[in-house]
Amino acid sequence: MDTRQLRTLLAIVQHNSFARAADTVHVTPSAVSQQIRALESELDVLIFQRGTRPPTLTAQGAQVVEMARDMLRREEEARTVLSGSGLEGTLVVGSVRTSALRVLPRAISRMRLAFPQLKVNLRLANSAALIEDVSAGRLDAAVVAENLAIRPGIRWRPFLREPLWLIAPAAMAGSTVADILNRRPYLRFCAPVPLASLIDAELSRMGAAPQVIAELDSISAIMSCVTEGMGVSVVPDVALTEPGAEGLVRLPFGAPQILRQIGLVDRVPSSRGVIIDQFHDLLAASSGVHGIRRDVP
Known part of the structure; x- marks a missing residue:
């Protein structure tokens, strides 16, 4: 052979x-x-x-x-290890379809500029499939949310920790979180992802009983609906970069304010560790003020 x-x-x-x-x-x-x-x-x-x-x-x-x-x-x-550079070849990365996905193109572009000999391929899938592919060696690393069952030999390192916000049309300026949640139509983020569970769990803890008028599986769709005055909702900080978001009321969601994390999973040990570490740092840098750089001894 x-x-x-x-x-x-x-x-x-x-x-x-x-x-x-x-x-x-x-x-x-x-x-x-x-x-x-x-x-x-x-x-x-x-x-x-x-x-x-x-x-x-x-x-x-x-x-x-x-x-x-x-x-x-x-x-x-x-071959990569023996070459001594560790930053060439192909890095195959997976990602969930997250509202933080916009961070990836910036990180990949920076990776290609910094290391011209390195190719980065991106594949989208659900979290379970991505973790399985990383474990089996079909992917070098993958972007997934926290609160997942990570199997032995796999590590998860966050690169983004961002706050969640209750958002509402500008006409509701001066209202409290309780008033907005209990008196206004609510757009529920409904998707099989940790972010949706995180929001629902905090609403339950708060004792809020929002009037759900729609269940949407896209943060972008929720942003559009709130911008048009259809109702109120809860979104991660990254969503506030959407067009029209600057005119919305935004209030901290949760007390203390709830944070969600997105991170990178890879195998340990891995001969591609040098490349993956660099990619993690670029993801953190591309995440702006909410980026989390890895701990470096």
């Missing part, structure tokens, strides 16, 4: 075609078939069901694909 065979296998899976894979790895289609047959013979497994068009992976073939991805990732990590 050699890395050429593994790269050919991944090219076939990516393009769903032996012929297109041949173009990608710059060999003939017959050479692609020979490489896969040699790999199957060496591993004593059937990787593809060739009776279908296009050929489909067998259950064992899917396992070989995961093995190939892991081995090629480890090869790249070894």
